[in-house]
Amino acid sequence: MDWSFSRRGLLHGAAVVGGAAVAGIVDRASVSAAPLDRLRQKPGWVVGKLTGAQAVAESLRQECVGCVFGIPGAQENELWDEFKARGVPYLLVAHEFAAACMADGAARATGRPGVLCVVPGPGVTNALTGLGEALLDSSPIVAIVGDVANGDKYRPFQVHSLDTVALLKPVTKCVYPVADVRQIPGAVRQAFRTAAAGEPGPVAVVIPFNLLIDQADFNCPPPADPGLPFDEAAFTKAVALLSDRHRRVGIYAGAGCQDASDQLAAVAELLQAPVATSVSGKGVVSDAHPLAVGWGYGPHASEVAERAFKPDPLHPLRSGVDTLLAIGVKFSEVSTGFYGDPRPRHVVHVDANANNLGKIMAADVCVHADAGLFLGRLLACADSLRRPLDGLLQARIRALKADQNRALCAVPARACGIDPLGLVGALRRQLPEDGLLFTDVTAAEHLAAEYFRVGRPRTYFNPVDNQAMGWSVPAAIGAQRACIGRAVAALVGDGCFLMAMQELSTAAREGLPVKWFILDDHAYHYMQALQKPAYRRTTATVLAKLDYRALAQGFGVGYLEVDRLDALDATVAAAFQTVGPVLVRVATDYGDRKIRWIEAVRERFIVDLTPAQKTRFLTRASMRAVGHQAND
Template sequence: MDFAFSRRGLLQGAAAVGGALAANAAHAGPVADARAARHPGWVFGRMTGAEALCEALRAEGVGCVYGIPGAQENELWDTFKEKGIPYLLVTHEFSAACMADGYARSTGRPGVLCVVPGPGVTNSLTGLGEALLDSSPLVAIVGDVANGEKAKPFQVHSLNQVELLKPVCKCVYQVQTVAQIAAAVRQAFVTAAEGEPGPVAVVVPYNLFIEAHDYRTPPPAAPAPPFDEAAFARALPLLADKKHRVGIYAGVGCMAYGAELAAVAELLQAPIATSVSGRGAVGDGHPLAVGWGFGPHASEVAEKVFAGDKKHPLKSGVDTVLAIGVKFSEVSTGYYGNPQPKHVVHVDANHCNLGRVLKTDVCVHADAGLFLGRLLACGDQLRRPEDRWLLNRIRDLKADAARSLCNIPAAKCGVDPLATVAALRKVLPEDALLFTDVSVTEHLAAEHFRVCHPRTYFNPVDNQAMGWSVPAALGAQRVHHGKAVATLTGDGCLLMSALEITTAAREHLPVKFVILDDQSYHYMQMLQKPAYLRTTATILTRLDYRALAQAFGVAYVEIASHAELEAKLRGAVCHDGPVLVRVVTDYGKREVRWVDAVRARYTKELTAAQKARFLARIGSRAIQLEKKSD
């Protein structure tokens, strides 16, 4: 079975699965028996739909299924237990999707969730949307109302599951008969991982779980990764031209190819910047790694290196950007604030992503690994002498940035969030997994938290789903036994998914939940106050975190000053169970490059009339004696 799906092909799965079934039928009988013996991984024999689904998951080596059972899927969940399929009960289907996402990002393999129709599906949509926009491979096993001659109208949960799932999935397979189940599930794993990864749903009417069928289902054929030879031929001389200084901008598409990416950078003597999702593709300790982004919103080291030294005309900046496995999305570019280089070569496995934001010389539809491998094969054409000036400049700028983290002034009423970021890096092992969330601190962490290894730093980037970090961290911890896992979560984000901490207690998943508590949506305050001279709907309730931790059944640590920050965080990390860490946070006048850059860019794009309206409103409020914020 060789199927090609676009980013949002949203194809009905019945036809594709039907084709697979036709192939299966051709191999029935003694020939099929012999072939199954020669080819492990087939779903083979007479079994129920639930059993066939479990065998398909087993063939894919699934490490855990995340979800909540319900009336339509009790047969399936009971079969999970009978067949030894690992599973984890969650508190909410949003969390199931996020946990599967955390599994996928941290392992590089598709994560699996299992939800019932109706509210189970609708609750999971936000997490699936995050995975879709962040290119994370998921397989959602979705129950559906009964079908067939005996099916009655007005069944409970009889929403149109397929149509609900289409906007947040790369593809949806709608199973119509019990015979289709195994092929649909196996194909879903291929589709989720091929090209640009993303979530795929398999929708199964619940009555099919108890029906039986003689299965002869081979593993699906994985399509060859894309590679545009003609475009590569056009890109090569541009990258080989020694008159141009090349810089690399790498996304999550490069995460599995860190060694090749570093080798290409060394050939080209090119600084390596990444998107937020691409952080860790090459460790920050590499001499050519400069952090994330290359504009005013992102790493100051990256911005300065890509811009060059304007005091020395011979030390020019990057004029040719090689962008690999990256989309130039709004968040990673600071509201599309990356400067336009003179030349751009854009490489991506999804042709729909190419050349959409920056003016691009060559668009190469290609798998990142194949492209990097081909560049290495052309090493004689690309190799440049070692650029000591560039290496020394990167080293010195990194050293300046590191010194600044050692001299963070004490906050007046708590802890500066940047100090928390710096302390976490000191106390966490280099291979620990850190899951950040949608707080203003996500941008501080993206710039200043040193990432040493691939698949160790995670952020909900393009759907910005608040509360993502808590369940995503649990999903990863469930399969990374013995590895340190932590979250960096705002108090507003915690309110979205706090009850999932009970799952950590129940299963003894030793995640360290670091919560930045300032009783407000500070991110919104930073955006609202300059524009409106007041804040609206940003004040949160004052929680008793100690009582909350006791109710959840986890350990508790409270940090209220810089003096106790590092020692208490270290103690929490060393604790052998889950810990809720409340950090009393004072943002004070902490500047955030991303926020400042986005605000400046947004203001610049306003029309004259729009600017006049803002200024008039600000002027009238500036003379008011009372400015109400809530």
Template sequence: MEFQFSRRGLFEGMAALGTVAILAPQAEAIDGPLVKHRREKGIVKGHMTGAQAVVETLIVEGTDCVYGIPGAQENELWDVLKAKKLPYLLCTHEYSAACMADGYARSTGKPGVICIVPGPGVTNSLTGLGEALLDSVPIVAIVGDVARGEKGKPFQVHCLDQTALLKPVTKGVFSVSEVIQIPEAIRNAFALATCGEPGPTAVVIPYNLLIEAGMMNSPARADVGVPFDEAAFQKALCILRNKNLRVGIYAGLGCMDYSAQLVQVAELLQAPVATSISGKGCIPETHPLAVGWGYGPQGTYTAEHVFNTKLLHPHAGVDCILAIGVKYSEVSTGFYQNPAGKHHIHVDINPENLGRIHTPDVCVNADAGIFFDELLKQADAVCRPKETQIISRISAARVQEVKNRSESYARCGVDPMQVVLALRKALCEDALVFVDVTASEHLAAEAFTTCKPRTYFNPTDNQAMGWSIPAALGAQKAHPGRMVVTLTGDGCFLMTGLEISTAAREGLPVKFFILDDQAYHYMQMLQKPAYNRTTATHLAKLDYTALAQGLGVAYQEINSAANLESGIRGALNYAGPVLVRIVTDYGDRKIRWIESVRAKYTKELTPLQKSRFAARLGIRTVGLNKVND
């Protein structure tokens, strides 16, 4: 979606936001010395350059930090960032800039901001912006462009179509053609990034406009409303009034800022609460009704056991799934394995997400917070008496989970499940934990007990490797007094490991825990059963001691279970950034997510496809073509 800043384009953009546009006067730029401009709450007004207008608008919109790398087309902007004392963080790669803004946004609930140059700056950022789009994370990208208008010439450096590149990975792109349009473009981008289902947006500004000047006039904005389908809510209420139905809540990222209301509703309905991966933390996982993530075979044992509607016990399972602020995406459902339930109510702020995987009894287009508030007003109509049986079943299932996790499968080095458990034991409840795309992400989703909202983070729906290192840095910049750690595989480390130099340069005390088994173990777990060999999964042996020295950070090595807890404590107690290598051995440890997805995928193969896989496995079992690399 692109918004050109003609009068028609402005109104189209505002229609998408659900607000009324207040158009800036179409005044011509005024030459000569700049007059003092005025900054009031919600107002960007005065005679200023385009670069000044960008920074003034970012400040009015509450920006705490800008992430990125300066370039020829944006040097004017970065100079004004410094002059206006708006904090910025230089990174090593624009992919990292997008991930830093993502980590900032997930940990604060506010839009992260990046400033990037056209061409390679834009293309480098696309993976991170795509992660934010699919994971519903608000980012505003201020993107330089080649000169346009009378200043534009053919064959300029970086002369790609920036807008066309950005459109697939954003909710909308605002293209500026006149300097006086800059404040409105940026403010529209912030509004679109945060309204409805959050996501990234971009503002594309030709670099020649940054040094041009004009009279800006962007008034204060009215708050954007949120949806609430009253008629659909009443239909959902009719189902929930049936107190013979056992309700189970499936909560997603949309519930993250409504933890207290979610807990109240769960207790009101005596409903067990499972979350999506992105929703981890929206209810304390220590709460008696919390069952972990999932509720299908890919999630926690407790969630599957408690939600299971096929059990014969009269108090087992749930009859009605109340899904709130969640999309039923492939990763969180383990290849779409969450059962629909006998009855199903789906609540989401984005109508496009409703009923896409299951066919609910009722789809409610509503903000999760308003839905909770309205449901709590109907407490007398929907409340259930305290059900000790369900709490006892949850407690018993948790005991079984602890038992299942206690065994170590490592033959040498450390079992990654033990790393997850040791980190949870050593960290305080409000530590920020960033988990990367490793096989261990599923172990962490199961076993890392999350106690507070916005403390556990995982790239979910774009699965961008290397995300956690820059995302953690972005969050640490926003939360200088908080403990921030990453759990990263050695393959993911290869993607963004040099960004640790940013932690050293800026004194950002992130603790980087690297699971090192010199392999893409995730791919090995997927390839070996299907092909009886692995392909392109072996990684080089790295000298992490030398790497840490070269990057300028402290180093800690953990090579056995015997020094696991002491090694973690030592790293956490160090005042600055630390690179921690953990010699890792998965052994024969099974991972519920991988096992269940493999079973589902196999079940969906045609008989011909199954026979082809079986024949190939049979040949390789006797020793032909069985070479791993």
């Protein structure tokens, strides 16, 4: 039986321990049907004579699952019936891609593992993209996946008989295949621990459908807490490096700091260090903090961050950041602008996943540690780390932010619609501080990352590393289901919207009041921005013009539209004041809007080309520039 973790899981030894706990969880010498008073004496345990489906449902109840997203099918009807019988909350989706994205959205918004339940075959393959996004973006998910019959019930050529475990391994931290009904509670509950431990990610439990109707006596305790990683020796080296007060420290924080926001701000103040974040890390420090500088720190990211990390031109004797403290973050392609972050003289890299340390950005010290634990330990070393208040640095950051705010307030009117930066500003003005904003794979995602101010952790979300188009449409629904009473909005390109728009029917049926703002320019503008400079034409980027009003009416959601900048704030405000889900069409005109990420990545791409490749690109572009080329 394969209990091993995939390449992005925890250490192999932890997997073996977890697998052993799962496989050996039943005390066969003492198993008996448990009366109710025995159950009360063992809070958190799964006990009694239960079917496999009842054992799954009871395990989810013990984990206090807020909602299971998915679609029932032949292999799991028994299980879904038990969800209803035992009061396990569930939500029917329109497509299994959305089930994974909704579980992901709920997980990111709450910090607790989201749950989906799908059948094998097409149920699994439809969910793979969403699971892959959760894996690469470090989001904890537990997938309960049915499978074809096993053991003496196995038959060749069963419906949906793809290799479920093999399909799931590349997009999960770990797959627990269940071979015996008695393993079910242990496998399900271990999956929750594994999903949240170390670097979070998706975990799958695969259960053949015949086991759901098998029955056994259970006496299963909750799994042990795996604990938090912490490398004491490496921590000591990090403190020694950071204690040199001649070094100017800058902090680069990622999603691993989402639950350590206060400690992060305190450490920044201790070191008088500007704090930049990855895209996934937006919100781990409030943008209102005097040392917060936005996302990234290279030419692709926030201009405030890039300039704050560099030497101050008004004070030539003051050096820029020469020591980078990277915490709970991966130097991924998107967040580094195609690996364009400059390397300071010294780097300390801290992460809960040892496999992330020192990758892309070479580090002087690699600390395998939980971000919150590391930051707490740094605060305990305050006397050796403390710098005096750096008034010049904070004044410079304040001035840079003021320049950024003026740019946000000076969005030009466009001839054929609204500059998307105008929508970013209107969303920030109208969305409550504790409201949640989901962005999608659109050129405007980079504008939002730079200009949308975030004041709290777990309020800004983006499909960063798998770049799954359409992700935000269902992810926002999952977050709204988990965060009843809070405002939830999604900033979506029209191309992304086409990928998952059927989920508007889910929101309408459930009365979940998500507000979707669709940037409608009838094109894959992102691809056009990448294609046109390189090829002097665009290919396969023009979309159909849709009747969004009729579409919203058909799905049963509210509808608003806006095509003038001077009406934008009022329309956005009206959307949030409208009861129920609302689709807002925003006629969009990018005009000559430059996007730092795209410009910087294009330059990085050119630098990466060989001389022969550069010649070929330039020759082709020159020939097309003087010829007559169709636009698309």
